[in-house]
Amino acid sequence: xxxxxxxxxxxxxxxxxxxxxxxxxxxxxxxxxxxxxxxxxxxxxxxxxxxxxxxxxxxxxxxxxxxxxxxxxxxxxxxxxxxxxxxxxxxxxxxxxxxxxxxxxxxxxxxxxxxxxxxxxxxxxxxxxxxxxxxxxxxxxxxxxxxxxxxxxxxxxxxxxxxxxxxxxxxxxxxxxxxxxxxxxxxxxxxxxxxxxxxxxxxxxxxxxxxxxxxxxxxxxxxxxxxxxxxxxxxxxxxxxxxxxxxxxxxxxxxxxxxxxxxxxxxxxxxxxxxxxxxxxxxxxxxxxxxxxxxxxxxxxxxxxxxxxxxxxxxxxxxxxxxxxxxxxxxxxxxxxxxxxxxxxxxxxxxxxxxxxxxxxxxxxxxxxxxxxxxxxxxxxxxxxxxxxxxxxxxxxxxxxxxxxxxxxxxxxxxxxxxxxxxxxxxxxxxxxxxxxxxxxxxxxxxxxxxxxxxxxxxxxxxxxxxxxxxxxxxxxxxxxxxxxxxxxxxxxxxxxxxxxxxxxxxxxxxxxxxxxxxxxxxxxxxxxxxxxxxxxxxxxxxxxxxxxxxxxxxxxxxxxx
Amino acid sequence: xxxxxxxxxxxxxxxxxxxxxxxxxxxxxxxxxxxxxxxxxxxxxxxxxxxxxxxxxxxxxxxxxxxxxxxxxxxxxxxxxxxxxxxxxxxxxxxxxxxxxxxxxxxxxxxxxxxxxxxxxxxxxxxxxxxxxxxxxxxxxxxxxxxxxxxxxxx
Numbered sequence: 001x002x003x004x005x006x007x008x009x010x011x012x013x014x015x016x017x018x019x020x021x022x023x024x025x026x027x028x029x030x031x032x033x034x035x036x037x038x039x040x041x042x043x044x045x046x047x048x049x050x051x052x053x054x055x056x057x058x059x060x061x062x063x064x065x066x067x068x069x070x071x072x073x074x075x076x077x078x079x080x081x082x083x084x085x086x087x088x089x090x091x092x093x094x095x096x097x098x099x100x101x102x103x104x105x106x107x108x109x110x111x112x113x114x115x116x117x118x119x120x121x122x123x124x125x126x127x128x129x130x131x132x133x134x135x136x137x138x139x140x141x142x143x144x145x146x147x148x149x150x151x152x153x154x155x156x157x158x159x160x161x162x163x164x165x166x167x168x169x170x171x172x173x174x175x176x177x178x179x180x181x182x183x184x185x186x187x188x189x190x191x192x193x194x195x196x197x198x199x200x201x202x203x204x205x206x207x208x209x210x211x212x213x214x215x216x217x218x219x220x221x222x223x224x225x226x227x228x229x230x231x232x233x234x235x236x237x238x239x240x241x242x243x244x245x246x247x248x249x250x251x252x253x254x255x256x257x258x259x260x261x262x263x264x265x266x267x268x269x270x271x272x273x274x275x276x277x278x279x280x281x282x283x284x285x286x287x288x289x290x291x292x293x294x295x296x297x298x299x300x301x302x303x304x305x306x307x308x309x310x311x312x313x314x315x316x317x318x319x320x321x322x323x324x325x326x327x328x329x330x331x332x333x334x335x336x337x338x339x340x341x342x343x344x345x346x347x348x349x350x351x352x353x354x355x356x357x358x359x360x361x362x363x364x365x366x367x368x369x370x371x372x373x374x375x376x377x378x379x380x381x382x383x384x385x386x387x388x389x390x391x392x393x394x395x396x397x398x399x400x401x402x403x404x405x406x407x408x409x410x411x412x413x414x415x416x417x418x419x420x421x422x423x424x425x426x427x428x429x430x431x432x433x434x435x436x437x438x439x440x441x442x443x444x445x446x447x448x449x450x451x452x453x454x455x456x457x458x459x460x461x462x463x464x465x466x467x468x469x470x471x472x473x474x475x476x477x478x479x480x481x482x483x484x485x486x487x488x489x490x491x492x493x494x495x496x497x498x499x500x501x502x503x504x505x506x507x508x509x510x511x512x513x514x515x516x517x518x519x520x521x522x523x524x525x526x527x528x529x530x531x532x533x534x535x536x537x538x539x540x541x542x543x544x545x546x547x548x549x550x551x552x553x554x555x556x557x558x559x560x561x562x
Numbered sequence: 563x564x565x566x567x568x569x570x571x572x573x574x575x576x577x578x579x580x581x582x583x584x585x586x587x588x589x590x591x592x593x594x595x596x597x598x599x600x601x602x603x604x605x606x607x608x609x610x611x612x613x614x615x616x617x618x619x620x621x622x623x624x625x626x627x628x629x630x631x632x633x634x635x636x637x638x639x640x641x642x643x644x645x646x647x648x649x650x651x652x653x654x655x656x657x658x659x660x661x662x663x664x665x666x667x668x669x670x671x672x673x674x675x676x677x678x679x680x681x682x683x684x685x686x687x688x689x690x691x692x693x694x695x696x697x698x699x700x701x702x703x704x705x706x707x708x709x710x711x712x713x714x715x716x717x
Contacts, residue, residue: 068705136702142607142679143662143704224607224663224679267565288598289674291681295597302587306580313576317569367580371587376598376674380665380700449669451700457708462696464669553604553680559661561637561704 026096027411029110031497033089034408036118037082037400038493044077045486052438052479056472057456067455068134068562073125075137079238080156081121083392086400087245088113088163091190093407094248095167097507098184099174102166109166113159120155123148134562136453138235139211141227144558147216154208157201164194175524183524185268186509189248191526192272193241199533200237200280203230203541214558221555225292226548229284233541236283240308242392244275246399249352250319253403256510257348260326263318265512269523271318274311277533281540282308288375292551293544298372304540305370312363319356325513347424348416348508351402354432358394362387365443380453383446389439398431401489406505408496415503416496423492431485438478445471599675599685607679610634610660621645628652635677636660638706640697646715649692657683665700668714676701689716 047070053059054067061067092110096102102110126148127133133145139153171183171191183191207230213219251271255262262268284301287293327338343349365387368374378384405424409416416424446452450468459465522528565573591597610616615632619641624630629651634641636659647653657666659679667674668687675685689695699710 290676291683453702459711554606
């Protein structure tokens with residue numbers, strides 16, 4: 001009897017959530033964002049393959065499209081376009097679903113943001129193709145690209161800001177209409193991501209505006225260290241934004257897919273808040289071997305960077321707690337019997353699961369890099385590239401892929417067929433093996449001293465450099481597998497968007513584990529979280545930025561070295 | 563707020579590990595002076611050639627078993643590009659850039675530093691084993707970046 005009652009309650013809730021749904025207009029918005037994201041994956045993936053083959057000495061890039069141009073474009077497409085477009089498309093769909101739709105004027109804002117980013121990207125890519133901006137996606141001055149490149153970057157940032165403000169307006173409006181309720185978890189994650197996107201990019205925006213004037217000749221010289229520091233105040237935050245996006249799916253979506261409940265509501269919100277508060281100064285560890293900053297300051301920043309590990313360690317616990325609980329509820333016995341009860345053949349679970357497992361070595365490698373002496377061993381070597389492909393290329397990308405297998409059919413009112421699910425499982429395995437080869441050999445060859453961002457070279461057949469070659473060959477094998485993965489993934493996305501059979505697909509949002517447990521209201525007070533975040537940023541950055549401005553050397557003029 | 567006992571144990575352990583980590587790094591950095599290269603001294607990046615000591619780059623003996631290597635980095639090379647030092651000597655590299663940002667990495671050692679225009683960077687190393695060490699630029703600096711390398715001969 002009681003069970004029956006619960007059953008009716010559940011269906012009611014389900015009906016309600018279906019009614020909320022994503023409206024036609026919201027679906028179109030998210031589908032557009034997804035289309036751009038996966039087109040960027042396709043082009044960026046091919047450029048990545050070219051790089052891997054050239055780096056292994058297997059092909060030679062032509063003089064009209066050099067290795068460094070390809071590397072700049074690969075970075076822009078995958079680091080800026082794929083991730084940003086995916087995250088915004090996903091979170092806008094998530095807000096539309098959990099907040100009862102995107103407000104019409106917010107939707108307009110998201111479209112304005114969309115086109116600003118597209119125009120900005122076209123502006124940035126024209127000089128890259130014309131070899132007028134072969135400066136990498138780090139664009140460190142005094143290497144100077146064409147002003148058009150920086151104007152394009154500025155437009156992209158403004159586009160992202162408009163989307164962030166749209167999200168804030170949507171969440172705030174919902175809060176006003178639902179004063180007694182907590183912000184739904186996916187919208188809570190979205191708020192965290194957009195807060196980081198806005199506040200994290202302020203520093204780099206100041207840098208880019210200075211670079212526009214400097215490269216156009218209005219400003220004669222630039223403060224190189226200041227630019228570099230402003231850049232990195234954003235650099236690592238961006239990575240953690242994708243990571244937080246992936247984590248949102250781990251907490252909210254994955255438990256539902258495996259038939260379980262969400263982890264503690266309060267602790268999840270605390271993890272989001274901690275990630276937002278601690279994140280921005282984390283980028284400083286990219287400057288551990290820089291001049292102009294003393295050892296005491298660097299030591300403090302090691303601590304600030306390591307504090308980001310704390311919420312991630314909480315996440316590690318939460319994930320395996322949910323897996324074990326769910327597995328045991330389904331009858332899994334013994335120490336590891338519950339593992340067998342998880343839906344391994346479901347791509348919507350398999351892909352994010354491998355993503356989480358990859359984050360264990362990825363996170364450990366991150367901790368290694370954050371620390372003073374270990375950083376000195378691997379700084380700017382292939383190790384860093386390996387780390388990047390393990391964190392972003394595996395943990396984040398595989399989660400995004402896993403999301404695409406339910407989000408795209410949900411948006412296009414189609415279904416994931418068993419055949420397509422199988423395609424997804426194969427894609428996940430190819431991707432995993434490809435990354436094992438690629439990121440694995442990158443890590444190892446980096447320890448041996450092979451530098452990053454360098455085209456094929458043996459440094460005059462120096463014995464040490466020749467010793468790297470076998471690992472670079474393994475890297476190329478990994479890259480070749482990955483391009484197969486890219487092709488399958490892009491095919492799957494567009495198939496699910498336009499050709500899969502029509503039908504209803506659920507937006508899988510898990511229920512909290514103990515609904516009767518009251519989450520404290522302070523977890524929803526974003527004003528407090530943002531104030532704490534600004535305090536932490538100030539602790540990390542006021543002293544070094546002041547020092548770099550007050551004790552600045554004469555600046556550098558624009559220099560072109562390619 | 564209810565926290566599961568196992569989670570408390572996990573959080574205590576992980577926080578403890580991070581603290582121990584920090585303690586070791588701190589002792590290494592400040593007691594053993596193994597802090598990363600962090601020299602604070604500025605220079606006009608457009609006048610490197612006429613500013614001491616970079617107007618006369620080279621290897622200089624500064625003590626009984628101590629050497630200073632004054633070096634400029636520029637697209638796409640090191641000046642001087644061949645250096646010879648005795649094994650077991652304490653060698654301090656004094657570095658600056660004449661144009662863009664470069665990296666200074668001695669393969670198979672822990673020497674790894676950023677060389678930023680406008681700033682002077684210093685890094686110290688004792689080469690215990692004789693041999694021919696490969697020095698390379700590990701920060702992308704332009705079209706000839708992969709050719710920017712030199713050797714240090716340790717005798």
